[in-house]
Each structure stands twice: as structure tokens, then as C-alpha cells.
Amino acid sequence: MKYLDEFRDSTFVKNLHLKINELDAHPWTIMEICGGQTHTILKYNIEDLLPEKISLIHGPGCPVCVTPLEMIDKAIAIASREDVIFTSFGDMMRVPGSKLDLLSVKAEGGNVKMVYSPLDALKLAERYPDKKIVFFAVGFETTAPANAFSVIEAKRRELKNYSLLCSHVLVPPAVEALLNSKENRIQALLAAGHVCTVMGFDEYIPLSKKYKIPIIVTGFEPVDILQGIYMAVKQLKEGRHKVENSYSRVVTKEGNFLAKKLLNEVFDVTDRKWRGIGLIPKSGFKLKEIFSDYDAEKIFDLEKIVTEESELCIAGKVLQGQKKPFECSAFGSLCTPEHPIGAPMVSTEGACSAYFNYRKSRQM
Template sequence: MRYLEEFSNPDLARHLVGQIHAVTTRPWAMMEVCGGQTHSIIRHGIDQLLPPGVEMIHGPGCPVCVTPLETIDKALAIAEQPGVIFCSFGDMLRVPGSGRDLFAVKSAGADVRVVYSPMDALTLARENPDRPVVFFGIGFETTAPANAMTVYQARRLGVTNFSLLVSHVLVPPAIAAIMESPRCRVQAFLAAGHVCSVMGTSEYPPLASRYGVPIVVTGFEPLDILEGIRQTIVQLEAGRHELSNAYPRAVRAEGNPAALAMLQDVFEVTDRTWRGIGMIPGSGWRLSSRYREYDAEERFAVTDVRTSESPLCRSGEVLQGLLKPHECEAFGKQCTPRNPLGATMVSSEGACAAYYAYRRLDLVRL
């Protein structure tokens, strides 16, 4: 609690805002990668405290939001098979597939359960040896170690009725894809601190050098974000493009060696489709050959599901930072948290949900 209070101190926030205004001489556009950072920025009005012309572009760092539609449909197809216990974190249950979500499948009689850890799903598998148990493993590098450990434990314990539906994505290839888009306006990145606490920072200096953009590793509290913005603008104003760690209390350059070893054992890099963005080469993980028997896609033969998005939903442009949520014609009308067209309105980290929750409902022309 002490740290939460310290990193929300209004006097220190005003001091940092003053420093940001003092060093800014021109317009800049930077992207916060993580959806948790987006919510903090919108909740605290940080973007409205910045100098005129300094724009925060909301990035694709919401794991629920970028889970592709075909993966949601694969989850639905698996969950409705007789005897299956399908386990997921709660934020995935309302994410729309092509026509339904996991809540709808559950209400129709499927055994869909909310768990708080993938290890809970493994416990269910051990308690129900005559039933297949599937855990929906989504997320960035942050959640992957726990999922990897669960598969590792299932193999070690000889639990054969457990499997993992994998939809893990990686941040650095997404940064590269954003920078290579012909519509890109991003001049710098605030990198996600929790991702770097696992993976370390070694992948970011080459990206900063290749694309000529500062990358500042940042936390999630108001002061964390303001300090990240300050360091970013200092680099931009000086014409530098380096990696900077503004979150040293949680992030070390080498990351978490134990987690990295587990990830290297259980997963291997693969091409991955991002919802609303498309295929990004080398941007995801799948189970390695040693653990392929625990792959739910293979076990339940749902590898060839093909889908199409709602024509009204523009979440892909939101995820790429090309559109603010309230610039979408369906925002707050056809698309609301009660009737979401896309995952960015469902997820607790989605940009559309943040704009709706904190009443950023109207487009303001400056």
C-alpha cells in the first residue's frame, strides 16, 4: 500500500508534469504498448496533462484484445464437446467469437469454468481423470511462464487428460510490425514493465537502433508513466534513440532466468495472427515438440477454423494506434460493454473499454 500511495503522489505528479512541459519544444507521438498503461493514462487523465501536440497512441498490448477470432472460435468448438471441462480466466468469457462467446456456450450446457491459475485447471484434471480438461492460455510474455510450468508439471506427473489451447504473443515483433506499417506515426515507445521483468531488455536496443525510436521501459502507476514520458521526450528532443529503464524496481536487464529457462523448454517461436492486425512473423509461441501432446488444437482437431470480423468493428485500427476508440462510428452506439463488437470493448485492458469507462465518449477537435 505504501508504494501505491507513493507512486500516485499528486505533488510529485505535478512536478513531473512541469518537467515534461519544460523539456518539450515540439509535437511528439509516442505509443504505450500495454493496455494496463492505457487504462492508467485514461483513468488519471495523464494524456490531458501533457503539452499541446504530445500525443499518446494506444498500442496493441491487451492480450485479450489481440487473441484472434479463429482462436476464440476454436475455444468455443472445444468447450462444447461432450465431457470437456474448459477452463479460462474470467475476462475471456465475454470476448465475442464469430457469433457467440464462452458465456453463451456455458449457458447452453457446456462445462466452462473460471479459474484463477492454470494450475487450478491441472488440479481439476487430476481430480477428473475420466474427463478432458483444457486451459485457455492467452497473453504476452508475462503470463506465459505460469502456463509453461503447468504443462511441464502435467508431463512430470503423467496427467494425460490435460491440454493447453495456446495463444501467446510477443511484444518485440509487434513493435517491428508497427514501425514497418506505411501508416505508422509512432516516434517512441513506452515498453511494458511486466513483460520486461520476465524477458529482460536485450531485445529492445536493436529495435531502437533499427527504427530510430526511443524505447523506455515503464511501470503502471501515474508517476511511473509520467517518468517514462519525461525520459522519452528528453531522448526525442536530443535526437537520441536508446533503450532506457524507467522501472528499475521491477526490471533487470537479464529478466527472470528461471522463467526464461522454463519458456525455452516448453515453447517455441511461431508465426501468430493478431486480432485486427493480421499475421506477424515470429510473434508468438506454441508448444515445443517435447510437449506437443498437450496441444489442445491438435488433440481436438480444430486447427483449420477460419473466420471473418464484424464489418462494423474497427478495433484493428485501434490496436495499431491508427484510430482513437471514440473515432469509431460504432463506439458507444452499436458497440458497448453490454454489446461488444470487438475484444477492445470487452477486456479490462482494452482501449475502447477504457474510453467508455472513463467517459471519453466524444471526439474533441483541437
């Protein structure tokens, strides 16, 4: 398959493997931000190909994982109502709230539907005018434009029964929070290629300068990841710290103009809680006031729902790269993909789930 096979080619992988080893690494710590990258690293066991001195830590870029518990509880409260059809991407269905998950709500008779696009939720709004159709808008700058478009479309089609439960999060503020942390040990970053496809990589330049850290815009296939690691290690070796783009087949400096215009039109930047990390200022999107008719948090009475997180789960430390999944006492025993305690065990992009599915134990 064109544009995929080339980036999974074992000859290219071997060449990069050799080039990275030739650089004679120091003990460097590199964080890949995106859960999609974590998934590839574990799926292809890429750490096996790296010098032992280089350690990879897995960042907070799994949208399912960072959606706060409180928001899941709000989703469950809405989905349990008889007048609602609650729609969501499949991954969110199994994320445990404080008591239930959306799949359990469905099993108890709630009208919960998995969709592949918010536009499918709009179709439901047209087909069932007597029901309120709510779409769970989670994710980073990547999923936000399509969700923004669904609101514009709902308005254009004069649909009064469509709303978003909006829990969008933004990458750069989270990266800054991690770099600011006292426990930070990140020496280079692989930026999330698809977030940069939408937003460009301008906003990472000040971060790279301020924290003197190489940031490489990186794709998602094995060759992409190794190329990103190679460029990061090369900068570290040469004592440089710049933003470089290793995913230029998709990412430009300015990003996707139309998508950014949509985001500006529909969303305002807001403070947002991150599951396992806590409140990060200006790290999320909320619907603008003029779209409040499409804001599920304003339509439904949800203010009473305030939730604290389980102390057993170390998801926050995993999402900040301070702990590996198997350092959690619940990993693989109390917490499994069938019965996740923490969100990183739910999505295939979650670090805990990727470790569980592809490694089983720390030996492999």
C-alpha cells in the first residue's frame, strides 16, 4: 500500500537503526507525545532496536486517556436519559467513569451509539427529531475541526436537537506543563504529527527555545518514529535544540488554514482538567457563547457532577512519563483491558493497553 509500505520497510528500518547506533548515544530520555506513536513503538517493539542508553517515555497524547473522570460521569448522566441518543467514538465507550462506563449504560437500556464521525451523529439528529442527539467531542486539535464543522452544519441545517459534550484538549499547554514539572526528565520531544498537520509547528518554536529542548515533528509508522528518534539524538549529540519536521509529507509550518479557521470560529480556549494530571490553564477548547444552544453542558443540568479520581491508578504518572505501566501495582492484575481502572488501559493508544497487548511482561 503506497505511503505505508515504504514506512514499514525493514531495509529503511535497519539503516536508521545503524545510523542511531553510530551516533554513540548518551543516556538520553525522549518522550513521544502522541498515543498513536506509543502504539507503533509497542506494536513493532521499536525499543528493541534502540541503544540501551536511550529511553522512550510515553506522553499524554491519548485523547481517551486524558478525558477527565468527571466528563465521563457527565457523559454517563446524559446517556442515561430517555430523551437522548448519546453518540461517541468507540474507544470512549469502555472508559470507566466513577461507577459505570458507557457500554454498561447501553447494556442497561441507554441509547448509546458508536459513530465514526460527528456527521453521522448529525444524520441521527435529522432522522430522530424527537430525540436529543449528543456527540462526545473528545480529543486534541486533530478531532476538533470535524467537531467544529458539525456544529456549523447543525446550525446551517437548522437542527435544534444536536449538541456537543465538549472535552477538547490542546497539546502545547500540556507539553509546557510537563516541561515545567519538577520531576521532568524529558530531554527531547517527538511532537504529534497529526496535531501538527492541523496546527502547523509554529507554536513549538518558543517551547523549544525556552526549555532548550529538541522537538521533532514525527509521524506514526516505524520508519517515521526511528527517523524522529534519529533526528532528536543527532541534535542532542550536537548540543542543538530546534524544531525540525521529519513528517514533511504531511505537515507544514503553518498547518491547515481552513481547519484553523473553523476552530477559531467555533471554539474559545479554556482551562481544562486532564485525567491523572489535573487542571492545566488554557489547555482546552469550549464552544463559543454564540453556539451555547449546541453545548450539552448548558442544555443538561450537570453542575452537580463533581468527581475525584482513584488513588490506586497511577495514570497521571504514566501520562507524564514518570512511570512505566508495569510499575503500577494494578497493571495486568486488577487493571486489564477487560476491566480498566485507568483510562490508559482502555484505548489502543493508551500506554497501559499497548504494554498489556504487546508485551504482557517487562521481559519481552
